[in-house]
Amino acid sequence: MKKSKKLIAGILSIVMAGTLLLTGCSTAASNANQAPQGDSSTNGSVTLDFWYAVGGRNGEGVQKLIKDFNDSHPNIVVKATYQGDYYANATKLQAALVSGNQPDVVMLEIAQVGQFGNSGALADLGQTFSKEEIGKYQEGLMKNSFVNNKLVAIPFNRSTPILYVNKTMLKNAGLDPAGPKNWDELREYAKRLSNKEKDIYGFETPIDIWFYEAGVFQQGGKIFSDDEKQVAFKDEAGYGIVKLWQDMVKEGSMKTPPGQDYNAWDVSTNDFVNQKVAMIQVSTATLGGLLKSAEGKFELGTAFLPAGKQFGVPTGGANLAVLQKSSEAEKKAAAEFIKWLTNKDNAAFFSEWSGYMPVTQEAVESDKIKALYDKYPQYKTALDQLKHAQARPMIKGYREMQVKIQDELKKAMIDTTITPEQAVNSAAQQVQDLLNKSK
């Protein structure tokens, strides 16, 4: 037995030596490959790695912008790479920060800004952006840009949830095609639009943290206390939206789409396009696709999310941030790159291309955006709704907390004998435990 162990050890060490040899060769080879693309070459040009997280058509828009930037800036080379959706992108960034091959500029979903900002991974942009330049961005979109009073992120592809209504169905039911304005109207409209025999629902919403936040804001509530140490949704403001949803589910006027994360969103938009549901709430970034799909079938309208005690929405989408580990030259180039991406023409271009909101006031006033709003007034809703926008929580570990909240809410939608108080209290307890642990 001992002998065979020795033998194994011997063989293993030979194998390891062999692997080392192999990797040695390939490092040399790959280093040789990488040499010409180093951080900065001799002629004074700077190379920026940029990681982004929007795919499909919106990703194409980003690629087009990058190409224009590289063509017009001989001293800066931006290498943009798509790293999967927001969550995959953030995970990759975390791993890259550990292994030291992080990019210079990164796109961060707005709730992720806090996590990376608090850990000191993001550069202070206050040094490279003047007050005047910061003032250009829409105030409603800057609420997830500051960490510890430092500017660490600039809005780029920003969205907000809006209510989509099938105007044709509303008209046929004798309702105001502008859509419901408050919770009571929403409930009333949904009831009248539902048709059990035809399997048609009045209203559908993914049971997602985004819409729960909206519901809490609409009741004047908050998710966390201002010092971010206590859960703050364990009250009437936190129960209200759950009660509304449950009542509507019980009445058969609201459908909760099945599916994990964005799959549930796809179900909602599919049902809406096929007129199986008359009103849905999803991201404004969906508008372009919905307009195309509804063409020739029904009239599509957009409206504010119905108000509870007040109107209220979180914003969404992503910001751009610069990494602290980059060199001074890279940080300067990165700021120039971000300013260029969000200048009047480019912000207007990307907004029109994607359906995300124009991030600066000057872009809103550009001819391009004015023409777009004239042709498709539906786009304007998101912008008008911005004055009711509130910041999303930026607490470390919020992703995990979201999942806990969503799970409890989904349970309460399937088993309506669970009271809103039970569901919310249970979620609040779990989130508080996580909060206590992270301190």
Next chain:
Amino acid sequence: MATSLEKIRSSKVILPKESHWIRKLIKTLSMGKGIENISLVVLSLLFIFPFLWMATTSFKTLPETMLFPPALFPKEWMFENYGEAWRSGPFPTYLLNSIFIAIAIIILQFAVIIPAAYAFAKKQFKGSNVLFGLILLGLMIPTQVTFLPIYLLFSKMGLINTPAALILPFASSSFGIFLLTQNFKQIPNEIIEAAKLDKASEFQIILKILLPIAKPAILTFALFSFIAHWNDYFWVLTMTNSDAIRTLPVGIVNLKDTESIKSWHIIMAGNMILVAPILFIYTLASKHIKSAFTYSGIK
């Protein structure tokens, strides 16, 4: 009705490995050839349908992909979906990388597993059973367990974001050693001894005797390995940061919108580009694959 449903359900589980077995099962259960053929058609439709769905979706327009009840065939065949998918990223680079990495892995794997399998099958040495056991153990460890230590190791060695990170971890294969060992064991020792009498070197024995006899198994393993690494998404996404060394599956996911409506027609066109080489190679090699499994089945 109930029994035929059960037939389909029970056979569906086994079909990929032992189609031979199913035929027997169906034969005993059904009355004659007619029913047998019908069952086979139904079964094959079950497997073909997802591919057909993918193929027809890749020619649809966006509104058609969201239609309910769905239409199987598009009204108008949109061939430009393929062009749009191809242009939406550096697809030529992805394709070349996919080919390079899959082939490099297969070459490395054969360099390791053929001598190893030969030793396990035909040589007697101390600890051979223990080592073989270790290799079988390796069959049971999923990638998700090993990727973190390998990531940390590679990042210290500076190998993240290099082709080495995609190739080296797969330089050997437990499954390959196992499959070839079982195959080599079926080759009579007498043939090898006869060759030795004729003063054949070990290298010649492998090249001239073992490989030709085990050709079906070798081809099968090559195909399995090719498919696994051609389709691999997780490992490539984890180990790479730049498009210059990424492969097709990562490129296909790029076609997916995050917040807005997903363009399924474009995604499916991308998927068609992804699976086309596999389908092509499979049709060429399917005869050998069947014989590899029936051969080892006799044992």
